[in-house]
Amino acid sequence: xxxxxxxxxxxxxxxxxxxxxxxxxxxxxxxxxxxxxxxxxxxxxxxxxxxxxxxxxxxxxxxxxxxxxxxxxxxxxxxxxxxxxxxxxxxxxxxxxxxxxxxxxxxxxxxxxxxxxxxxxxxxxxxxxxxxxxxxxxxxxxxxxxxxxxxxxxxxxxxxxxxxxxxxxxxxxxxxxxxxxxxxxxxxxxxxxxxxxxxxxxxxxxxxxxxxxxxxxxxxxxxxxxxxxxxxxxxxxxxxxxxxxxxxxxxxxxxxxxxxxxxxxxxxxxxxxxxxxxxxxxxxxxxxx
Amino acid sequence: xxxxxxxxxxxxxxxxxxxxxxxxxxxxxxxxxxxxxxxxxxxxxxxxxxxxxxxxxxxxxxxxxxxxxxxxxxxxxxxxxxxxxxxxxxxxxxxxxxxxxxxxxxxxxxxxxxxxxxxxxxxxxxxxxxxxxxxxxxxxxxxxxxxxxxxxxxxxxxxxxxxxxxxxxxxxxxxxxxxxxxxxxxxxxxxxxxxxxxxxxxxxxxxxxxxxxxxxxxxxxxxxxxxxxxxxxxxxxxxxxxxxxxxxxxxxxxxxxxxxxxxxxxxxxxxxxxxxxxxxxxxxxxxxxxxxxxxxxxxxxxxxxxxxxxxxxxxxxxxxxxxxxxxxxxxxxxxxxxxxxxxxxxxxxxxxxxxxxxxxxxxxxxxxxxxxxxxxxxxxxxxxxxxxxxxxxxxxxxxxxxxxxxxxxxxxxxxxxxxxxxxxxxxxxxxxxxxxxxxxxxxxxxxxxxxxxxxxxxxxxxxxxxxxxxxxxxxxxxxxxxxxxxxxxxxxxxxxxxxxxxxxxxxxxxxxxxxxxxxxxxxxxxxxxxxxxxxxxxxxxxxxx
Numbered sequence: 001x002x003x004x005x006x007x008x009x010x011x012x013x014x015x016x017x018x019x020x021x022x023x024x025x026x027x028x029x030x031x032x033x034x035x036x037x038x039x040x041x042x043x044x045x046x047x048x049x050x051x052x053x054x055x056x057x058x059x060x061x062x063x064x065x066x067x068x069x070x071x072x073x074x075x076x077x078x079x080x081x082x083x084x085x086x087x088x089x090x091x092x093x094x095x096x097x098x099x100x101x102x103x104x105x106x107x108x109x110x111x112x113x114x115x116x117x118x119x120x121x122x123x124x125x126x127x128x129x130x131x132x133x134x135x136x137x138x139x140x141x142x143x144x145x146x147x148x149x150x151x152x153x154x155x156x157x158x159x160x161x162x163x164x165x166x167x168x169x170x171x172x173x174x175x176x177x178x179x180x181x182x183x184x185x186x187x188x189x190x191x192x193x194x195x196x197x198x199x200x201x202x203x204x205x206x207x208x209x210x211x212x213x214x215x216x217x218x219x220x221x222x223x224x225x226x227x228x229x230x231x232x233x234x235x236x237x238x239x240x241x242x243x244x245x246x247x248x249x250x251x252x253x254x255x256x257x258x259x260x261x262x263x264x265x266x267x268x269x270x271x272x273x274x275x276x277x278x279x280x281x282x283x284x285x286x287x288x289x
Numbered sequence: 290x291x292x293x294x295x296x297x298x299x300x301x302x303x304x305x306x307x308x309x310x311x312x313x314x315x316x317x318x319x320x321x322x323x324x325x326x327x328x329x330x331x332x333x334x335x336x337x338x339x340x341x342x343x344x345x346x347x348x349x350x351x352x353x354x355x356x357x358x359x360x361x362x363x364x365x366x367x368x369x370x371x372x373x374x375x376x377x378x379x380x381x382x383x384x385x386x387x388x389x390x391x392x393x394x395x396x397x398x399x400x401x402x403x404x405x406x407x408x409x410x411x412x413x414x415x416x417x418x419x420x421x422x423x424x425x426x427x428x429x430x431x432x433x434x435x436x437x438x439x440x441x442x443x444x445x446x447x448x449x450x451x452x453x454x455x456x457x458x459x460x461x462x463x464x465x466x467x468x469x470x471x472x473x474x475x476x477x478x479x480x481x482x483x484x485x486x487x488x489x490x491x492x493x494x495x496x497x498x499x500x501x502x503x504x505x506x507x508x509x510x511x512x513x514x515x516x517x518x519x520x521x522x523x524x525x526x527x528x529x530x531x532x533x534x535x536x537x538x539x540x541x542x543x544x545x546x547x548x549x550x551x552x553x554x555x556x557x558x559x560x561x562x563x564x565x566x567x568x569x570x571x572x573x574x575x576x577x578x579x580x581x582x583x584x585x586x587x588x589x590x591x592x593x594x595x596x597x598x599x600x601x602x603x604x605x606x607x608x609x610x611x612x613x614x615x616x617x618x619x620x621x622x623x624x625x626x627x628x629x630x631x632x633x634x635x636x637x638x639x640x641x642x643x644x645x646x647x648x649x650x651x652x653x654x655x656x657x658x659x660x661x662x663x664x665x666x667x668x669x670x671x672x673x674x675x676x677x678x679x680x681x682x683x684x685x686x687x688x689x690x691x692x693x694x695x696x697x698x699x700x701x702x703x704x705x706x707x708x709x710x711x712x713x714x715x716x717x718x719x720x721x722x723x724x725x726x727x728x729x730x731x732x733x734x735x736x737x738x739x740x741x742x743x744x745x746x747x748x749x750x751x752x753x754x755x756x757x758x759x760x761x762x763x764x765x766x767x768x769x770x771x772x773x774x775x776x777x778x779x780x781x782x783x784x785x786x787x788x789x790x791x792x793x794x795x796x797x798x799x800x801x802x803x804x805x806x807x808x809x810x811x812x813x814x815x816x817x818x819x820x821x822x823x824x825x826x827x828x829x830x831x832x833x834x
Contacts, residue, residue: 044616046592068359127398213391217381219360230384231356 029264035257036060043253059254063262072224073262076206079223083143083205084198090147091156091197096182098153099160117150123214130215141215142208142223149204152197159193160186195277199270206267228259323428326662329375335433340671340678342375346661348668349402351395352380353388353728357719364723369686376668378404396421396653403659404669405651406728410451413460413651417453418769423652424457431666434674435461442466446761447646449833454766454825456833461669463647463732468758469750470631470640472524475594475604475613478625480506491633492529492568499577502600512572513579513599515590521583521791524603526569531641531759532634533565537790540641543782544822546762553765553822555815557786558807564635566793566800573794583791597621604628606746610709627745630752642758647732649673672729679737682730685722699740708741765826778818785813 003011030050035043039054047053063069098109121129126145135141163186171185187194209225216222329342354360360382371377381402383391388407395401396416405422416422426448429436439445444464451458474495481488481498484505489495499511516523516539526538536542536556545556556562572578579599581589593599595616604613609626617624631640650669656662672678684691684699691699701710707718707725718724725741732738739747767775789806792798798806 041616041619044588044591044612045595045620046588123394124397127394127400131398131400213384213387214394217383219354219382222382222384226384227356230354230386233386 032257032260035254036261038254038257040252040254043257059252059258063255063258068219069224069227069259069262071220072222072227075221076223076225077266079139079142079212080202080205082139083147084201086143087147087149087152087201087205088194088198091149091153091201092187092194093182094148095153095156096160096186099157101161113148113150113153127214136215137217137221139221142205142211145211146204146208149201152200156193156197159190163189192277195274199274202270203267224263228263231259232256323657323662326657326660328660328664330661330663330667334667334670336437336675338671340374340667340675342661342664342668345375345377346664346668347377347379348404348665349379349381350404350728351388351392351402351406352382353385353407354382355385355719355727358717358723358726359720361721361723364721365686365689366682366723366726366729369681370672373681374668374671376664401653401655403653403656403665405653407648408460408651409648410460410462410646414453416651417459420654422459423654423656424455424459425461425652426452426457426459428666431663432461432670432674434670434676434678435464438464438466438674442645444645447643449764450643450761451646452764452766452829452833454768454829456829460649460651461673462649464674465645465647465732465738466735467754468640468642468644469735469738470644470753470756471605472528473604473628473631473749474512474525474528474601475609475626475628476601478627479623480600482625488629489632490630492532495632496568496572496575496577499572499601500575503575503577506600509597510579510593510599511577512582512601513585513590513593514582514603515585515587516603517583517585517587520787525582526790528631529569529634530562530565532632532636532639533561533568534634534636535559535561535565537562537565537787541783541787543779543786543818544762544765546760548760553762553819553826555782555810555819557782557790558810558815561636562790563800563803566790569794570796570800574796580795583795591616595620597624606742606749607708610743628749630749631756633756636759638756639759640753640756642761673732676734676737679730679733681724683725683733683737684740685718685724690718690722690724709743710741763826764829765822766829767821767825771821771825775818775821778814778821782810782813782815782818785810 027050031048034050034052035048036059037052037055037057038048039056042048042053094109094113097103098106098113100106120126130136130141130145135144167185167189168181171181176184207225209223209229212221212223212226216226329344329346331338331340331343334340352360360380367378379402381395389412392401392405392408393415396405399421401421413422439448442464448458448462451460451462453459476498480486480502484501486498486501487494489498502509502511512525514522514525516525520526520538520541522537523539527536527540528538530537531540535545541556543556544553545559545561546552547554547559569578573580579585579593590599590602591612594602595613597617597620602613606628609628613626617626633639650673652669656665659665672682684701687693689702690705691701693699701707701718703711704714705711705716705718705722706714716722719726724730739750742750789798789809793800793806
């Protein structure tokens with residue numbers, strides 16, 4: 001069947017608009033990448049757009065030679081991996097339990113989870129709780145408090161509910177225990193949703209700085225997001241009005257650009273590998289039928 | 290990112306609530322017996338003495354981590370400090386970007402280190418009523434250097450501005466020997482020379498200079514300004530209003546003290562404010578100011594200046610060297626840029642007198658329970674207020690990081706750089722040694738302050754030193770009830786005044802509507818607010834003589 005003329009016009013317009021959206025989305029990224037290879041004076045003069053001016057890699061060498069940066073970077077990788085593992089373990093098992101309609105206390109378990117979506121203890125009580133548990137200044141303060149995202153939990157629950165219960169009954173008849181069913185039947189069938197959840201959690205933990213800011217008081221524990229945030233927001237305000245000269249100095253914009261590129265890069269690389277699960281994963285549970 | 294921002298905002302809101310709640314707890318300032326708290330303290334300690342604790346002590350301190358010099362354990366600063374004073378500091382490290390928020394959180398949660406530096410005057414107010422911070426003014430007898438400097442430099446009036454309703458103050462500010470003004474306007478000196486113009490001595494001459502530039506270079510903005518965060522025209526309106534006897538921009542204060550009547554007036558409604566607005570509006574009207582001056586971000590303004598599209602821009606000493614000169618040299622090789630001395634205005638050839646106080650140290654009230662409380666106060670007095678301590682924190686160790694010549698002029702060691710004093714040197718005074726650290730080094734004698742200034746800046750400061758400093762307004766500490774009422778009025782009044790000031794200046798509202806504007810201020814409670822201020826000021830004057 002040939003497309004009608006109107007439809008073809010629509011497709012062209014659609015393509016142009018979407019290309020525009022792509023450009024608008026990509027431009028800041030490309031601009032930062034261009035800045036990261038540019039000379040400071042060109043950036044200051046606002047001349048750097050998509051092509052680096054005064055091309056150099058010295059800024060990269062400078063930032064990569066900074067041990068504070070690499071230590072923070074290592075921390076971020078560690079926190080992300082451990083936190084994602086814990087989060088996946090807890091979220092999967094929790095979601096599996098509350099997806100079983102017949103289980104006693106299911107309403108209560110769902111209620112407990114959903115309650116935290118709407119109410120929380122507030123900042124200071126949370127801080128007091130974490131510090132009296134003795135978690136401050138340790139990795140546990142980062143990886144435990146946000147281990148279960150209720151949104152992710154509900155998406156997973158919906159996915160598990162959609163698996164045909166006949167499969168599990170068959171497995172039961174063949175002699176599998178509850179854990180056997182979960183590990184050998186349900187999880188292998190849930191790769192799409194698991195991949196999506198891993199991506200969701202990993203990106204969240206990679207980007208998060210607030211937990212670390214609250215609960216960590218030692219520089220050697222800071223994740224790279226804190227380092228980056230301090231670099232960008234720390235010395236760029238005029239709030240240090242009237243203080244000594246050394247305090248007013250700002251961080252050069254090409255150093256900021258390089259740090260941003262290096263921080264974004266790894267998590268950006270994860271996307272292509274997970275993408276094929278991604279769309280199906282997000283759609284799962286959205287439509288029943 | 291946006292989510293993080295949202296969360297930060299939410300956290301801020303929660304924080305305010307939290308601080309408010311703790312305020313209902315214990316009452317402030319009970320007399321504490323400190324005669325027994327003398328562990329490690331020196332029996333006789335006075336001005337000129339080196340403080341050394343009689344046994345090894347350590348004090349927890351909140352530390353603001355500067356991105357330019359990440360903290361290192363092997364800094365000479367820590368080692369030498371311990372060697373000289375027998376004290377070790379235990380820093381709780383907080384990124385500079387969110388220092389204030391973490392400080393509120395820790396104080397609110399009762400988990401704060403005893404020493405809370407980098408507290409700007411006014412930031413201590415929220416903590417006062419809960420009794421979480423120490424009324425330091427009651428313990429000044431333990432601090433001979435502090436009291437000596439206050440007396441010699443005549444800072445009693447400045448300290449009065451910090452006093453709360455109970456007559457105490459809760460932050461130990463950094464002290465400057467003289468008021469000093471860093472911010473002013475930077476201009477293209479090559480164009481000034483080319484057109485045969487002199488540096489303007491008052492604002493009318495400043496306008497003449499801009500006119501002459503506009504006549505010669507019609508395509509150029511005579512002034513395109515920066516520093517529009519957090520208030521539009523932060524620096525420019527501040528320095529102009531200051532010399533007109535009122536306040537605006539960064540320095541805006543709802544209440545202005547009128548020397549003649551001895552009463553406070555609402556700033557936005559004074560005649561001085563009107564004169565000031567008329568002056569700036571005339572600049573805009575004649576096209577001497579880029580209309581985007583009060584809204585554009587810093588980078589845009591810097592770009593205009595450094596590509597030769599504007600003639601003048603707001604500045605401090607650092608921005609001339611860091612932001613303007615290198616880029617301008619590349620783009621417009623013949624350009625010369627320099628600061629002009631702050632022009633005088635109808636209020637005289639003046640600068641603000643409030644600049645003699647700096648950010649300082651707040652102390653957690655838990656400190657009085659420490660056995661080594663007296664030693665701690667002596668230690669603070671030595672490091673932040675004694676001549677030796679101030680020099681040590683700023684310059685480091687004589688013979689290692691710097692040397693002194695016969696005239697007492699300090700010279701940085703050859704292999705150490707700091708703010709471009711030894712360009713290309715392999716080591717850095719802040720990064721590798723931990724000196725000139727914003728947490729420990731500020732304030733002090735003018736001689737010390739100026740010891741790291743360039744010749745250009747020294748010349749500027751010499752001219753500025755001849756200026757008179759404006760008298761300080763009397764303190765008006767609110768009671769808790771008044772504070773609540775004042776806060777409700779303050780912010781809307783301030784926002785409205787700032788908004789209208791800008792509209793008048795930009796010609797969006799005609800100055801003929803001034804009376805209508807005054808009536809609108811009245812409607813927003815300007816006189817209720819001023820009554821509160823005058824009431825509090827009278828009460829304070831009565832109670833404290």
